[in-house]
Amino acid sequence: MKGQKIMTEVKRHVEIAGYGVCLPKNTVQFKDQTRHRVVENEETQLDLAEAAIKRALENANLSMKDIDCLVSASAVGVQPIPCTAALIHERVAKGLSIPAMDINTTCTSFISALSTMSHLIEAGEYHRVLIVSSEVGSLGLNPKQKESYELFGDGAAAFIFQASNRDKGVIASLQCTWSEGAHDTEIRGGLTSYQPKEYSEETKTNFMFDMKGKKILLLSARVIPEMFQEFQEKSGISKDAVDYIIPHQASRALPLVMDKLGVSKDKYLNIVSEYGNMVSVAVPFGLAYALDHGYVKEGDIIFLMGTAAGMTVNMLALKL
Secondary structure, three states: OOOOOOOOOOOEOEEEEEEEEEOOOOEEEEOOEEEEOOOOOOOOHHHHHHHHHHHHHHHHOOOHHHOOEEEEOOOOOOOOOOOHHHHHHHHHOOOOOOOEEEOOOHHHHHHHHHHHHHHHHHOOOOOEEEEEEEEOHHHHOOOOOHHHHOOEOOEEEEEEEEEOOOOOEEEEEEEEEOHHHOOOEEOOEOOOOEOHHHOOOOOHHHHOOEEOHHHHHHHHHHHHHHHHHHHHHHHOOOOOOOOEEEEOOOOOOHHHHHHHOOOOHHHEOOOHHHHOEOHHHHHHHHHHHHHHOOOOOOOOEEEEEEEEOOOEEEEEEEEO
C-alpha cells in the first residue's frame, strides 16, 4: 500500500546527487504513438550523452572533477573500439584521468551498472559515479520489420550516484539470463560474427536490428513471474508494499506483462505511447520522468525492472 512503512535494510548506501536527460528534437508519429528520433548528420549519440551529462552535473551543482568514475551503460556503442565511455570522456572529461568503462546488458544496462557500481561505492572504491545511457537505435532499424521499426526511440539519460550516510540506496538486486532467447533480439553484423567486410546488399539485414517479438514475449511470460517472486523474497518487499515500479518500456504489451505479475496500473510507469522503447535509456529516463512528475519522491522504495536481449532480466530495489 502507498506510504506503508517497510522494514528493510539498505545494503549499498548510495543516493542520487543529480540527473539529466536529452531527447532528439525530431519526432515521428505512428498513429497514436510518438517517437523521438535523431536526424542523421544533425544529432549523434555522443551529442545526446554529452547534453544529458551536462544537465545532470548542473542539477547536482557539480563538475566532472567531482566524479570518480564514468560509466556508459548503453546497448549499442558508438564504435567497436574504444569503449563508448572513453568517447564520452573525450567530450566531457578530456584532460582528466577519471576512469571510463562500459557496462552492457543491452536494454537493462543501467540497472546492471547501478547494481555493480553500488557495490564499488559501498566498498569505498569510488565515492561518486556518473552513469549515462545513450541510444540512437533508430539508425539501425529495418523499415521492412514494422513491429520494431515503429517501436524504438532515441535519447540519453545520466544519473550521478554518490556514497550516502543516510538510509538510502540499493536494498537488493537480481539478474538472470535465459540464453534460449539469445537470437530473438539481435544485431548479427558489425563485429566478428558478420564482419564489416562481409557487408553487401544481400547481407545488409544482418547489420540491422532483428526482433522476434512474439517469441520474446512468450519466454518472458514463462520465466519472469517466478523470478519476480524470488526477487520479492530476496528484497523482503512485496509488489503491494513497494511504492512504485519503473519497468523497461519494452513494448505496448507492457500492461499485459505487468498484469501477469499482479501489478496494478497505478503502481508502475507506462510511457510507451509517448516515447517508445529507448533501449538502455528507457529505465533511467523513466526514473527521471517519475521524479519530475512526482510519481516518486525521497524516502520511497522503488523497483527498477527490465528485460533485455540475451534474454537477460534485471530487478533492483532502491530506496530514494
